[in-house]
Amino acid sequence: MLGKLLKYEIPAMGRKLLPLYAAWAATALFLGLTTQSADSKTEFMVVISALLYTAVATAIFVMTIILIVQRYSNSLLGDEAYFNHVLPVSVSAHIGNKAISATLWVFVTVLVAILTAILIGIGAVIVAGQGFSLREMIHDLLSVEWPEHLGLYIIEVLIMVIASVVKTIMQIYAAVTIGHQAQNHTTLASIGAYIVILIFESMVGRMLLPLFAHTGYCDDGCLNFTMIFIPGVIVSIALSAVYFFICKYLMEKHLNLN
Amino acid sequence: MARIEINHVTKQFGSLTALDSVALKLEKGQIVGLLGPNGSGKTTLIKILNGLLQPTAGNVTINGMEPGVGTKRVVAYLPDRNALPDYMTASQLMDIYQDFFEDFDRQKAEAMVDDLGIDRRQAMKKMSKGTKEKLQLCLVMARQAEVYLLDEPIGGVDPATRDYILKTIISNYNEDAVVIISTHLISDVESVLDDVVFLKEGKVVLHQAADEIREEKGESVDKLFREVFKC
Numbered sequence: 391m392l393g394k395l396l397k398y399e400i401p402a403m404g405r406k407l408l409p410l411y412a413a414w415a416a417t418a419l420f421l422g423l424t425t426q427s428a429d430s431k432t433e434f435m436v437v438i439s440a441l442l443y444t445a446v447a448t449a450i451f452v453m454t455i456i457l458i459v460q461r462y463s464n465s466l467l468g469d470e471a472y473f474n475h476v477l478p479v480s481v482s483a484h485i486g487n488k489a490i491s492a493t494l495w496v497f498v499t500v501l502v503a504i505l506t507a508i509l510i511g512i513g514a515v516i517v518a519g520q521g522f523s524l525r526e527m528i529h530d531l532l533s534v535e536w537p538e539h540l541g542l543y544i545i546e547v548l549i550m551v552i553a554s555v556v557k558t559i560m561q562i563y564a565a566v567t568i569g570h571q572a573q574n575h576t577t578l579a580s581i582g583a584y585i586v587i588l589i590f591e592s593m594v595g596r597m598l599l600p601l602f603a604h605t606g607y608c609d610d611g612c613l614n615f616t617m618i619f620i621p622g623v624i625v626s627i628a629l630s631a632v633y634f635f636i637c638k639y640l641m642e643k644h645l646n647l648n
Numbered sequence: 649m650a651r652i653e654i655n656h657v658t659k660q661f662g663s664l665t666a667l668d669s670v671a672l673k674l675e676k677g678q679i680v681g682l683l684g685p686n687g688s689g690k691t692t693l694i695k696i697l698n699g700l701l702q703p704t705a706g707n708v709t710i711n712g713m714e715p716g717v718g719t720k721r722v723v724a725y726l727p728d729r730n731a732l733p734d735y736m737t738a739s740q741l742m743d744i745y746q747d748f749f750e751d752f753d754r755q756k757a758e759a760m761v762d763d764l765g766i767d768r769r770q771a772m773k774k775m776s777k778g779t780k781e782k783l784q785l786c787l788v789m790a791r792q793a794e795v796y797l798l799d800e801p802i803g804g805v806d807p808a809t810r811d812y813i814l815k816t817i818i819s820n821y822n823e824d825a826v827v828i829i830s831t832h833l834i835s836d837v838e839s840v841l842d843d844v845v846f847l848k849e850g851k852v853v854l855h856q857a858a859d860e861i862r863e864e865k866g867e868s869v870d871k872l873f874r875e876v877f878k879c
Contacts, residue, residue, distance in 0.1 A: 394747050402733065472731035476698050477748045478720040573662065647700045648661075 391479045395487035403457055403495045410450050411502045417443040418506035425510070443510075447503070454499050458492040462563050467570045471647055481641045485563065485634060492559045493552065546619045553626035560633035561587055567637045571644060591629065598625060649712050651676040651795065651826045652697065657706035659692050659850075666692040668850040669706065676794070677823045679840050681858070681869070682830040684847035685877050690830040691728055693847070694797050697828075698725050710795055721750070724793035728800045730780050734773035738766055738783055745787050757790035760816065764809070778805045785813055789820045796827040802836055814840050834870040844869055846876055 421439040424432070464470050466484055474484060565587055569580025598621070650673040659667040667689045674680055682690050695701040697708055699715030710719040732741055738761055745752040761768060764782050772780055781804050788796065798817070802810045818840055821827050831837055844861060846854035853876060854861075861869055 391748075397747070398733075398744060402735075405735065469729055469731055470733060472700065472725075472727040472729065473733075475700055476720055476723065476725045478717050479748070480717055644702060645700060646702060647695065 392483045392486055395483060396491060399487050399491040403461060403491055406457055407495060410453060414446045414450055414502060414506050415509055417446050418509040422510040422512060450499060458559060459562060462488045463566050481638050485637050489559050493556055496555050550619050550622055553623045557626040557630045560630045564633035564636045567640045650674060653709045655706050657696060657703045657708060660704045666850050670852055674826050676826050678842035679827040680843040680845060681837055681841040682828050682845050683834055683873055685832055688847040689850040690847055691799055694799050694830055697797055722794040724788045724791040724796045726785055726788045726798040726801055732772060735771055737769050737771055739768040741787060749791055751792040753790050757786055760786040781805055782809060789816050794825050798829045800831055801829060802833055810836055834873045838869045
């Protein structure tokens with residue numbers, strides 16, 4: 391059933407974000423083109439295109455967060471919950487569906503941000519008359535001498551970022567679900583719950599820090615990234631699980647749609 | 649075992665008691681009118697049967713199961729509001745129903761949607777309030793469910809559509825199912841009801857077969873309702 395839920399959830403977020411991505415790409419290309427061709431007369435165009443790019447980028451990041459909250463809140467605790475909660479689907483599948491889809495779109499947003507940066511470069515290269523060759527760019531990248539174990543570090547960083555994003559999303563979901571236990575002023579209650587969760591996390595961090603304080607260094611005093619990475623990921627996964635079970639418990643035992 | 653058992657269900661919202669020890673057993677093969685004025689607890693009871701609200705005390709079972717994934721497979725629910733994603737077209741909504749409900753009959757849904765002149769390619773948000781209600785009802789009634797919970801199915805539609813809806817309910821329901829219709833528009837639904845439940849301030853004040861009411865009391869359900877709930 392999770393697959394079926396994702397089939398509808400992923401496009402539901404995409405229909406809001408995809409047009410924004412297109413606008414973002416267009417402003418990036420425009421910025422690249424104006425940056426290179428600008429002289430004293432057209433300098434204002436650079437300012438305008440830079441402002442446009444920043445405005446769209448900000449809008450997309452804000453929109454992504456709003457969508458994550460809205461999709462969860464409307465679908466599982468708002469009007470659409472009257473439909474979603476009568477589907478023959480477990481609460482765990484509903485929460486998992488929202489978390490997977492939200493995580494996916496966060497990473498798509500980050501990927502699009504990287505692509506827009508490349509687009510700015512491409513625009514600049516085109517105007518400079520140098521021509522752009524994807525093959526050449528890949529060749530250049532491959533010919534660089536990368537540090538040893540870079541691939542492993544990238545994988546570790548990626549796992550840590552994914553675990554951290556999932557934890558943040560589950561943190562938001564838990565706050566929204568707790569907030570909806572209040573019969574009135576649910577938004578205010580959700581913000582309050584979020585603050586309490588942040589305090590809780592900071593307390594957990596303080597308690598755990600002494601346990602891992604010395605594990606991040608090798609015998610010769612160098613920084614051992616892997617030893618920092620492992621506790622970080624474990625803590626994120628554990629907190630995600632705690633938030634997941636809070637949401638699941640409240641939705642199974644205390645769902646009160648009014 | 650009755651198809652639906654409501655065992656002394658009480659629901660409180662703060663100091664307000666919406667349902668007060670409601671106890672009912674409803675068998676299959678009948679259309680039940682859950683009747684009462686606004687605020688009498690009809691919607692609350694239907695939400696509890698769907699697991700959308702948790703009772704403060706007591707419990708409900710459908711086919712012996714408490715509300716959960718098992719009951720949701722056999723319960724078709726029409727809420728008192730538009731609960732479907734409004735950016736979707738009628739056709740896309742049928743896709744969802746087909747994906748999630750094994751008992752959904754797509755051909756029947758398409759026939760009903762066409763009968764009511766609903767454009768299958770139109771997004772729900774562009775439909776009128778009445779059309780949205782009609783579409784929701786088509787989707788719900790196109791299921792071969794064992795329990796139909798219809799919360800105010802005729803509240804927001806014109807009289808001609810009311811007739812179509814009631815005809816649809818009668819023709820689509822089977823003898824193995826129980827249909828609960830919650831409404832305060834008694835005269836419109838009276839002709840289709842087998843069983844009647846009057847809810848007043850969260851309490852069951854009457855549970856009787858519609859024919860018995862007419863025979864014993866010599867008056868229509870609508871007239872009796874007006875007497876019981878006289879302001």
